[in-house]
Amino acid sequence: MSPEELEKLMADCAADAKVVASTEFDVTLDDTPESISAVDDILLSFIDKFHDQALEDEAVFTICNIFGAYVGEILKAQLDGEWIYDQSNPQAPAVFLRVGTNTYALAGICYERLVNDSQVSVHSYYEQALENHMH
Numbered sequence: 001m002s003p004e005e006l007e008k009l010m011a012d013c014a015a016d017a018k019v020v021a022s023t024e025f026d027v028t029l030d031d032t033p034e035s036i037s038a039v040d041d042i043l044l045s046f047i048d049k050f051h052d053q054a055l056e057d058e059a060v061f062t063i064c065n066i067f068g069a070y071v072g073e074i075l076k077a078q079l080d081g082e083w084i085y086d087q088s089n090p091q092a093p094a095v096f097l098r099v100g101t102n103t104y105a106l107a108g109i110c111y112e113r114l115v116n117d118s119q120v121s122v123h124s125y126y127e128q129a130l131e132n133h134m135h
Contacts, residue, residue: 010095013069020066024049033074037123039067043114060115065095068107069117071126072097075104079133104129 001009021038023096025045029035038061046054046063053059075081096103104125112120 003082006085010069010073010083013074014068015107017066017070020063020102031074033078033126034075036071039071039122040113041111043067043110043122044118046114055115057131060111063096063114064107064110065121065123068105069109071108071110071122072104075099075106075126075129078130099129100135102129115122 017039018029020032021029021042025042027038027042029038043063046059050059054063070097072081072083076083076097076099079099081097081104084096084098084103085093086096087093094105095107096105099105106122106125109120109122113122
């Protein structure tokens with residue numbers, strides 16, 4: 001996948017997140033840093049609304065990828081990051097946002113909150129990423 005294709009894919013995913021937020025939960029995601037706290041709420045709302053269906057592999061993959069892309073696109077604009085496609089594990093290729101020497105697993109943090117621990121905050125992860133680069 002070329003960098004250009006990856007850029008487009010992530011932008012499309014972020015756009016999908018906005019549509020899903022609006023149609024399923026009546027939440028407007030407006031590409032602002034302030035809207036990231038709404039992503040935390042939306043991830044938990046999936047469980048409330050769809051119960052076990054929300055945790056089926058396919059659904060989890062999609063939910064985490066689109067909302068990870070949404071948060072990542074905001075961070076990318078703020079910190080001049082770039083999306084990287086990591087195929088070091090062919091079974092589970094992953095996309096990370098690279099900023100300087102750091103990489104951020106935004107779909108991964110969405111997964112943690114959705115599947116493993118509702119105390120994990122996507123917004124806190126985002127703020128930590130910002131802090132790492134605001135010297």
